Amino acid sequence: MQTIQDIQNFEGKYPKQLWYLFFSEMWERFCFYGMRGMLTFFMVDQLLMKEDVANLQYGATQAFVYAFTFVGGLFADKILGYRKSLFWGGIMMIIGSIILAIDPKQFFFLGIAFTVIGTGFFKPNISTMVGTLYKADDSRRDAGFSLFYSGINIGALLGGYVCIDIGKNYSWSIAFGLAGIVMIISLVTFMFTQKNMATIGLSPLLHLQDSKRKSYEYATYIGTLLAIPLIMTMVSSPEYTNYFMYTIGPITLLYLAYEMRNFSLQENKKLIAALIFILFSIFFWAFFEQSGGSLSLFAANNLENDFLGINLEPNGVNNAANSLFVIIFAPLLGLIWVWLNVRKVEPNTVVKFGLGFLFLALAFYTFYSTRFFANIDGLTSLEVFTLAYFIITFGELCLSPIGLSIMTKLSPDKLQGMMMGMWFLASAYGQYVAGILGAGMSITNENATKSEKLIAYTDGYQQLAIYALIAGVVLIVISPLVRKLMQDVK
Template sequence: MSATSAVSTPQRGFFGHPRGLSTLFFAELWERFSYYGMKAILAYYLYRSTAEGALGLDKSFALSLVAIYGASVYMSGVAGGWLADRVLGGQRAVFYGGVLIMFGHIALALPIGVAGVYTGLILIVLGTGLLKPNISTVVGGLYAADDPRRDSGFTIFYMGINLGGFLAPLVCGWLGEEVDWHFGFGAAAVGMALGLIAYRFGRRNLGDSALVPPNPLPASERGALIGRIVGFSLGAVAVVAALVLTGLVGAEGVINLISAASVVLPIGYFVVMMRSPKTTSVERSRLTAYIPLFIAAAMFWLLFEQSATVIAAFADTRLDRHFLGFDVPPSFIQSINPVMIILFAPLFALLWVKLGKRQPSTPRKFAYALLLVGLSYVLMMVASQGDPAVRASFLWIIAMYAVMTSGELLLSPVGLSVTTKLAPRAFASQTMGLWFLASAAGQGVGAIVVRFYSDENAVAYFGVLGGVSIALGLLLAAGTKNIRKLMHGVD
């Protein structure tokens, strides 16, 4: 990030933060509304029966498809980060990404069956790859590197994400489950359109934060290279489609390939940045420190992102959803986490400001996050004990999300912030894309793992995953001192 970006941007005007934060807050709110609204009903639309207006696919395959879609969304962030760094700049990448996302939700809203699902998901994957890493880079560009409001600003931004995430299942979930699935997907398209409007009219508040590419391609090379990239991408899609249509590779085979890519891609990207002559020795050391943080984040998201797969299925068939006199639709369960974020985030933001230099270091926050998400799965393990035909109390899911959400606030907004600080300057947006590859890797592995879930083996499923997360959290806590040395003053 250049020093000029922080100077040229209005410094106060949104709860003591730059005015540009409000623009990005509302744009991300509506983008996340569209994302989580669609995701709240996607699994149910895939595996429920055709008599209910759904597609009637195999349940295990449906959960795996939702997980691999999530992985693909975040894998595309690397390409989106590269385009922002070399061609578009962060601000334009955010806008173009939003347009693609909107058209993706429109495709899902059309009653054309599986074709609409695959078309819509591909467009959303491409659009989110442009928008998601770059909007966070623009947020980071509103602040100087040593601005003490930085973590607090990212936490406020994160509240916008979760306000959208709270509203989305209530609106899209109700429309999808009670009216028509395609009305639910249509509401997601409207949400993204509102996000684009908020961004377009508030863009003047962003100043020059991520306005131009930090490492632009020479004009003479730009057209030819982009043409090759587009040609390669279209060719790859055509090859995969041909393999599926001819029966040489089934849909599960494609899922396995993407799962493998979700692990291989971040490894390759670390190698590229480490070996680049544009990466200084200090930046290389900071990237080394980033590796254990990346692994911790991948493990965290492997568990957390099962909210739309395994936990959604648990809520559908194993949870007593009669609560406080209401019969809660299963899609509404996914609003619990955003509600808790909205309640807890201000407390965490105030805590970091209050503690100042005395707050836990980033590696220790990540360690605590792993311990908490592991504990949340232990709670699910306890809730799953007994006869699978007997539904668990609704209080178990509330307790699970309370613990998981606390872990999320220790990792996700802090991870966004530390990534902008540890990123090599020549790879600013691409390193943010690498941060989202942690979620891709977690969900890519999760696409394989969720196949082992069933109502009958829920105790073992939640217990094993929870135990692995707790063990990794303890290991990270033990290595915190060495990691901090590699971070060269970033904390």
């Protein structure tokens, strides 16, 4: 029987198991990004929310999605294991999609509640399984995460464009239902390939009697279902989101401090380094995730539908352009990191993070510059808008796949799922702040012209460019200090 050591001793650039996880995650991301791309526009167009309210609601919904990745990671570490966690999460996402397909207006928040919890159980644990395919000191890990990141963006590209196009032009029920269908494909793919994973992702309670272990697992499943009404209530009201976000972060940090008592000084230094990465990632995602909120409404209101003579859905481009560029450039960038590593000139992880913010700053300045290409009606260039996404992609590739990798490197084995959950919890805070920033840019006057909306949003993007530039410079300056905390981790 194959062991974890056999998997980790693979030859070549990537272990074959990476491809199995690649395809499962690809279809799950179709489901997730398909639904994410529809949210803000659907709330304005179908639920008749004002733009500032829709931005806040988007931030609240996405914040809960990512906050529950911490919960999912915790239950995977302590009870279910990674495999059962992601399978249970997939089932919940399928149910959520079916509910939304039946009547997206009437059952909107109920369907979203199922999706929130489902993603929480699925997302952090498949990423953690990728990390376990590599030995701790394997320099190929970053390239592997970059390839994984490229693969999941195929799903994001397809879902991001197809779902919003079907929803706007044909049927919202079909669009939400399609997200559920591809999630089924994801779970079937995982079912047929998990036999090649050795013992990776199995329950941490296998040492217990079957009856006792199953009682813990059933309690987790039942508790999840009982939480649905609570999640539905909290997601539907941004006020409850405020209370949740004010408490979940401090509680998480206190719990981490409690767990840190069980580890050595050297291990705790690495955990502190991980927390620095997590803190800066909050700011990154607060800016980056305008894509699902303010940029979605900007695309709907202020973009022409002509791209180099081709007629395209502007909101589809908003949802899919970034993923397309990730697919093209993530493998290339991953190979560049390997090439630089062989020559011992690869930038360290902290500097990569800093570069991510510098690209982010340039991208938002490009979003700001779209105002200079607008016509008298307030419609501006889809080409310049797409160029900004081209730039922002390199910022994402310098931070997000590297962030996934560094969490698995800096975390002790017993905290792998929890720290991956904290990484996504940082994304939750980023999403939450993104909604607030987007609401601040929007004009509450329902009679505002397209030109007035253009000026309001691009003013906001200019401010984000300045803040991103400052964050990038700070990260590069403090990189020697963080490197000392990381010790032998590269």
